[in-house]
Amino acid sequence: MSEQPAPGMRAAAVHAAALLRRAAPAHAAGYLAVSLAGALVPVAVAWMTKLTLDRLASPGAVGAVLGLAAGLAAAGLVGSATPQSGQYLRAEIDRRGGLLAKDELFAAVERYAGLARFEDPAFLDRLRLAQQSAQSPGYLLDAMFSVGQGALALIGFAGSLTVVSPWLTVAVLLASLPAFVVELRLARQRAAMAWDVEPVHRLEFAYTMLLSTVEAAKEIRLLAAGPWLRGRMTGQLRRANAAKRAMDRRELGQQTALALLAAVVSGGGLVWVILGAAGGRLTVGDVSMFVAAVAGVQSAVDGLVRGIAMTHQRLLVFGHYLAVVGAGPDLPEPAAPRELPRLSRGIELRDVWFRYGDDHPWVLRGVDLVIPHGQAVALVGRNGSGKSTLVKLLCRFYDPSRGAILWDGVDIRDVPVTELRQRIGAVFQDFMTYDLSALDNIAIGDLSALDDPERVEAAARRAGVHDVLAALPEGYRTPLTRTFFSETEREGVALSGGQWQRVALARAFLRADRDLMILDEPSAGLDAEAEHDVHAMLRRIRGSRSSLLISHRLGAVRDADLIVVLADGVVAERGGHDELLAAEGTYAHLFGLQAAGYAGEPVT
Numbered sequence: 260m261s262e263q264p265a266p267g268m269r270a271a272a273v274h275a276a277a278l279l280r281r282a283a284p285a286h287a288a289g290y291l292a293v294s295l296a297g298a299l300v301p302v303a304v305a306w307m308t309k310l311t312l313d314r315l316a317s318p319g320a321v322g323a324v325l326g327l328a329a330g331l332a333a334a335g336l337v338g339s340a341t342p343q344s345g346q347y348l349r350a351e352i353d354r355r356g357g358l359l360a361k362d363e364l365f366a367a368v369e370r371y372a373g374l375a376r377f378e379d380p381a382f383l384d385r386l387r388l389a390q391q392s393a394q395s396p397g398y399l400l401d402a403m404f405s406v407g408q409g410a411l412a413l414i415g416f417a418g419s420l421t422v423v424s425p426w427l428t429v430a431v432l433l434a435s436l437p438a439f440v441v442e443l444r445l446a447r448q449r450a451a452m453a454w455d456v457e458p459v460h461r462l463e464f465a466y467t468m469l470l471s472t473v474e475a476a477k478e479i480r481l482l483a484a485g486p487w488l489r490g491r492m493t494g495q496l497r498r499a500n501a502a503k504r505a506m507d508r509r510e511l512g513q514q515t516a517l518a519l520l521a522a523v524v525s526g527g528g529l530v531w532v533i534l535g536a537a538g539g540r541l542t543v544g545d546v547s548m549f550v551a552a553v554a555g556v557q558s559a560v561d562g563l564v565r566g567i568a569m570t571h572q573r574l575l576v577f578g579h580y581l582a583v584v585g586a587g588p589d590l591p592e593p594a595a596p597r598e599l600p601r602l603s604r605g606i607e608l609r610d611v612w613f614r615y616g617d618d619h620p621w622v623l624r625g626v627d628l629v630i631p632h633g634q635a636v637a638l639v640g641r642n643g644s645g646k647s648t649l650v651k652l653l654c655r656f657y658d659p660s661r662g663a664i665l666w667d668g669v670d671i672r673d674v675p676v677t678e679l680r681q682r683i684g685a686v687f688q689d690f691m692t693y694d695l696s697a698l699d700n701i702a703i704g705d706l707s708a709l710d711d712p713e714r715v716e717a718a719a720r721r722a723g724v725h726d727v728l729a730a731l732p733e734g735y736r737t738p739l740t741r742t743f744f745s746e747t748e749r750e751g752v753a754l755s756g757g758q759w760q761r762v763a764l765a766r767a768f769l770r771a772d773r774d775l776m777i778l779d780e781p782s783a784g785l786d787a788e789a790e791h792d793v794h795a796m797l798r799r800i801r802g803s804r805s806s807l808l809i810s811h812r813l814g815a816v817r818d819a820d821l822i823v824v825l826a827d828g829v830v831a832e833r834g835g836h837d838e839l840l841a842a843e844g845t846y847a848h849l850f851g852l853q854a855a856g857y858a859g860e861p862v863t
């Protein structure tokens with residue numbers, strides 16, 4: 260990983276506090292009270308023990324001793340009740356805070372209109388850390404409270420120790436100074452290590468997914484590639500473990516040295532106090548107070564330092580959450596958005612250049628193309644010629660690197676992207692197969708159809724998949740996945756590739772009233788009948804809607820109003836089927852090859 264981000268500790272702390280205040284204010288206040296009690300009870304117990312012992316040593320103070328004994332019992336009660344309530348409050352804070360944080364995180368991710376961030380490894384690492392942070396925001400509170408707890412206990416015990424010996428207090432405090440410095444440095448190093456190890460975990464996760472998903476299981480078993488992938492997965496895990504082990508060892512060495520230093524100081528002090536009590540300079544209560552105070556100071560310093568270190572580390576990680584939530588739009592938003600007119604003339608790509616990144620090759624190199632209103636345009640070209648890329652630009656998943664896309668003359672960058680997408684229906688080449696019910700799989704095309712099963716059925720009929728879906732064990736409510744059960748605990752079903760493609764078509768047909776219908780390889784897995792239906796649908800919408808059809812089956816595109824051949828990043832040929840055949844260019848060549856295949860002629 261190239262750089263460690265600097266997310267702004269203060270901003271992270273303020274945001275975390277605000278988040279928890281919104282999510283669980285009463286629980287956070289309760290947790291604070293319980294934490295304070297946890298810090299103060301041991302100090303109070305130490306004092307009451309000292310006073311009790313001193314009074315017991317001097318005769319005739321039964322009344323006062325009784326009061327102290329009652330105080331000690333009460334402190335014991337508080338001390339034993341606080342951990343359980345603290346644990347409950349802490350868990351509830353996590354649940355409520357986690358819910359809010361996760362919702363906030365994914366609402367922010369949803370606002371990213373483009374795709375580029377989802378293809379940026381550094382961003383994906385950040386997103387994973389942000390998710391970790393959102394999972395359990397109570398950790399942050401823990402860390403911050405332990406700073407307060409440590410500070411209170413430190414003040415209490417150091418003050419108490421001063422009563423026995425101011426010099427010893429100074430020595431104990433000085434001895435704990437290195438711990439501050441070392442632990443803080445370790446926390447920074449741990450946070451940097453977590454950031455560096457993130458890409459390794461991402462790879463490990465990718466291999467884990469390959470080894471555990473049904474999509475990959477077939478090929479991996481046939482190819483006997485499991486051990487090879489497992490080796491890669493464990494290799495990544497070993498790399499991550501090595502980095503963590505190195506960090507743990509560093510911590511072990513440094514923290515052991517710190518512990519030894521603390522032991523030397525408290526051991527020396529104990530000898531001095533015992534000698535003092537034996538010589539009559541100190542009381543028995545002083546010895547008890549000393550033992551409690553030294554242990555208390557050391558554990559308070561330990562808690563304080565760890566609290567600061569933890570806060571530092573968790574704020575750094577929480578900074579990733581903050582960075583994702585506050586990342587702002589990934590595509591420029593128009594300052595003064597224009598209205599998108601109902602398409603009446605057409606969509607024009609004007610000298611469109613595009614590449615996926617500055618160090619990527621140009622995919623489109625000055626495409627000029629008009630998709631006229633009410634016409635069916637077919638886009639053909641060799642693999643990798645940029646057809647799907649052009650579709651992604653039309654949906655504004657990316658902006659052209661140069662040039663513009665005009666919708667009835669309006670640059671699509673000047674209109675709200677959601678408005679643009681409302682006007683488009685599409686089946687992408689890599690369409691989704693959602694692990695949802697059949698109904699959901701189709702209705703997601705237009706969520707207003709969720710409560711209108713008849714519309715969903717009509718779309719499924721048009722895509723030729725209604726009979727299949729209606730015959731499923733729970734009809735349209737059946738999950739189209741073998742991964743989950745339905746609401747009634749019945750197993751889902753698996754569809755065939757072509758059936759899935761019809762479901763994706765049905766999803767797009769729910770949007771058939773939109774201005775532009777994009778079909779990117781919609782019939783690759785379809786049987787001849789279904790393919791025929793797709794083209795019948797395209798003919799039906801012709802005249803009132805524009806469509807863009809991408810297909811390698813040239814027989815399927817021959818009756819488009821306009822056929823466009825994309826090659827070398829530009830429009831190489833355009834025209835009607837007969838026109839392009841007569842031109843004897845790429846289209847004619849490819850069509851000839853396919854036609855010869857169908858006619859059974861030898862292909863030359």
Ligand SMILES: Nc1ncnc2c1ncn2[C@@H]1O[C@H](COP(=O)(O)OP(=O)(O)OP(=O)(O)O)[C@@H](O)[C@H]1O
Nearest residue numbers: 378615619622640641642643644645646647648649
């Ligand atoms: N997300 C991406 N990031 C980087 N490069 C990409 C990305 N998607 C596509 N490309 C590259 O852009 C080029 C065009 O790809 P595109 O998918 O647009 O081609 P296509 O004409 O649709 O191909 P096919 O006929 O095989 O579907 C290819 O060289 C591909 O490697």
